[in-house]
Amino acid sequence: MVPAPPPPAPPVPPGRVTAVPPPPSVTVEPLPAPGGKADTLFSQPPVPPLAPTEPAIAALPPAAPPALLPPSVSRQLDRDEVRAALLVPLSGSYAPWGQALSNAAQLALFEVADQKLNLIPLDTRGTPEGAAEAARQALTQGADIILGPLFSPEVKAAGPIAREQRVPMIAFTTDRSAAGQGVYALGFLPDSQVSRVIGHARTQGKERFALLARSDEYGRSVAESFRAAVAAQGGKVAKVEFYDPSAADLTAVVKRFTEVESRTRGRPKDARAAKDLPPVPPPPFDAVMIPDDGTRLRQVASLISYYEVDPTDVRFLGTMLWADPRLASEPALQGGWFAAPPVAAHQDFEARYGRAFGPLPVQVGNLASIAYDATALVGALTRQNLDFSDATLTNAGGFAGIDGLFRLRPDGTNERGLAVREVARSGTKEIGPAPTSFFMPGQ
Numbered sequence: 001m002v003p004a005p006p007p008p009a010p011p012v013p014p015g016r017v018t019a020v021p022p023p024p025s026v027t028v029e030p031l032p033a034p035g036g037k038a039d040t041l042f043s044q045p046p047v048p049p050l051a052p053t054e055p056a057i058a059a060l061p062p063a064a065p066p067a068l069l070p071p072s073v074s075r076q077l078d079r080d081e082v083r084a085a086l087l088v089p090l091s092g093s094y095a096p097w098g099q100a101l102s103n104a105a106q107l108a109l110f111e112v113a114d115q116k117l118n119l120i121p122l123d124t125r126g127t128p129e130g131a132a133e134a135a136r137q138a139l140t141q142g143a144d145i146i147l148g149p150l151f152s153p154e155v156k157a158a159g160p161i162a163r164e165q166r167v168p169m170i171a172f173t174t175d176r177s178a179a180g181q182g183v184y185a186l187g188f189l190p191d192s193q194v195s196r197v198i199g200h201a202r203t204q205g206k207e208r209f210a211l212l213a214r215s216d217e218y219g220r221s222v223a224e225s226f227r228a229a230v231a232a233q234g235g236k237v238a239k240v241e242f243y244d245p246s247a248a249d250l251t252a253v254v255k256r257f258t259e260v261e262s263r264t265r266g267r268p269k270d271a272r273a274a275k276d277l278p279p280v281p282p283p284p285f286d287a288v289m290i291p292d293d294g295t296r297l298r299q300v301a302s303l304i305s306y307y308e309v310d311p312t313d314v315r316f317l318g319t320m321l322w323a324d325p326r327l328a329s330e331p332a333l334q335g336g337w338f339a340a341p342p343v344a345a346h347q348d349f350e351a352r353y354g355r356a357f358g359p360l361p362v363q364v365g366n367l368a369s370i371a372y373d374a375t376a377l378v379g380a381l382t383r384q385n386l387d388f389s390d391a392t393l394t395n396a397g398g399f400a401g402i403d404g405l406f407r408l409r410p411d412g413t414n415e416r417g418l419a420v421r422e423v424a425r426s427g428t429k430e431i432g433p434a435p436t437s438f439f440m441p442g443q
Contacts, residue, residue: 082382083118084375085138087148087158089126097150098126100364101172101371103357105147108372111352113379124149128157135161143167145388147374150367152178159183168388170374170408172367176221179412184393186370186406190218192416193319194225194289196339198233200420200432201287206315208238210285212257212300214292215242222291222319238285243300245292250300258283260307280308288314293321298330305332325427334425339418341366341403342434349402366403373401397438404434 086105088098102121109119120141122134131154138146139161145168149155152175162169163182171178174187198209211226213219223240230237243253255261263281288309290300297318305311316336323340327333349369353360360368377399378388386392390410398407398415405417420432 079116081116081118082378083120083141083143084378085134085141085143085146086119086121086371086375087124087131087134087138087146087154088121088150088371089130090121090123092126092130094126094150096361097364097367098123100357100361100368101148101150104353104368104372105375107353107356108375108379112376112383114383117379117382119375124154124158126151126154128153131155131158132161134158138162139165139167145170145378147371147378148172155179155183155185168390168393170377170393172370172374176413181412182390184408184412184414186374186408186414188320188366188370188403188416189413190222190225190291190319191228191413192418193339194222194291195229195232196418196432197289197317197319197337197420198226198229198235200337200339201315201317202233202235204315206235206287208236208285208287209317210238210257210283210288211240212254212288212290212304213240213242214245214296216245219245219291222289226289245296250296250303254300254303255307258304258307258309263308282313283309286314287317289317289319291319291321293324297321298327298333301330301332301336311335322423323421323428327423328425328427333423336423337420337431338423340421341416342419343430344404344434345402369402373399373403373406376401405436405438407438 086102088101089095090098090102105119105121109117120138120143122137124131124134131149131151134149135146135158146158146162147170149158150172152173155169155171155173155175155178159169159171159178166182169183170186171183172187173179173185174189176185176189179185201209209226209230211223213222213226219242223242226240227237239257241253241257243250247253263283288304290297290304292300301316304316311332312335316333318336318338320338320340322333322336322338327336346366346369349372350360353368380399381388381392394408394410396407398405398417403416404419407415409415415438417435417438419430419434421428422431
């Protein structure tokens with residue numbers, strides 16, 4: 001835990017912020033120096049509160065040699081000043097989100113960076129046009145790296161501008177299609193979530209996997225990750241189906257998905273008459289992934305269970321959308337598994353944020369920690385005088401941040417080390433720890 005700064009003479013923050021507008025009626029106090037310690041696809045609720053660990057990002061060493069990067073690709077950035085532009089919506093409908101992200105970036109600047117890192121917040125207005133204009137301003141002001149923007153259309157508008165000038169961009173989007181060629185997506189992509197929970201299910205003997213997903217961009221993105229993960233883990237894709245997320249009644253879709261009519265054909269509909277018959281044959285899968293949330297998730301899970309799919313035999317699986325304690329009220333979801341950031345540092349991060357800026361807005365969720373981790377990554381590299389080349393940013397060992405291990409891939413996507421959580425009557429609980437290294441078996 002980092003103590004609040006002493007009243008008489010608070011320490012001067014190591015990093016610097018250029019023209020950042022503080023939130024109304026909030027006094028931003030510097031924190032102690034190091035040593036203490038939305039998107040078209042984004043619809044994820046806040047991750048469950050996390051327990052404290054070391055908050056500052058640390059570069060993780062490759063397996064061999066024990067250094068941040070092999071000497072052949074490591075380059076020094078030996079300058080008196082390094083400029084990082086932060087592109088977030090500071091006006092318009094999403095201004096509260098942008099201010100929270102700016103606050104989180106300042107927190108990382110104070111805790112991790114040294115004096116030569118200068119953070120330059122620029123307003124995207126939450127629009128593609130605003131993001132493009134902010135990217136041009138960033139380049140005009142000599143930005144060495146750009147953090148943000150937030151939304152996929154913004155990234156697609158600003159990314160080419162940064163790319164043309166060979167300035168790397170670490171965006172907060174969850175849209176993989178916006179990434180690549182020097183633009184990195186740091187948002188929580190489906191790949192790591194799906195791969196982690198499928199891998200855990202395989203260790204528990206599950207072999208035949210089904211997916212019932214909504215027929216939108218998010219659902220189809222998860223389906224792509226699902227097929228790849230099941231194949232990589234040596235399982236079998238039993239079936240994949242989609243449903244209209246705007247449909248009021250999903251009965252027909254779920255009946256077809258569960259194949260209940262063929263499994264119960266010839267059986268009497270009266271439960272008393274059927275009680276002496278053999279059990280209904282199981283569905284053609286022993287694990288089913290439902291990447292949805294809220295009321296619709298509870299509705300789908302309840303219908304699947306109703307149509308002769310026993311959750312004690314068929315494991316229900318989800319994504320980070322399941323990080324919602326209210327799901328415990330649905331019996332069919334109890335015992336279900338999903339992947340999420342490790343229960344390690346988020347609670348301490350929110351406490352430190354609260355001391356400096358007031359409570360973190362609930363609707364911002366884990367976006368604030370993404371902004372923190374991106375800024376802390378830049379701060380850590382700057383302290384070591386390392387550049388922001390592709391080779392440096394895609395260091396195979398990755399980095400340890402507020403939300404656990406992560407590493408950027410050459411294609412612009414990211415990989416995360418996630419824990420596995422189980423839905424229980426009292427909320428969710430961790431049943432599979434997050435990896436501590438990307439060089440562990442299976443990573």
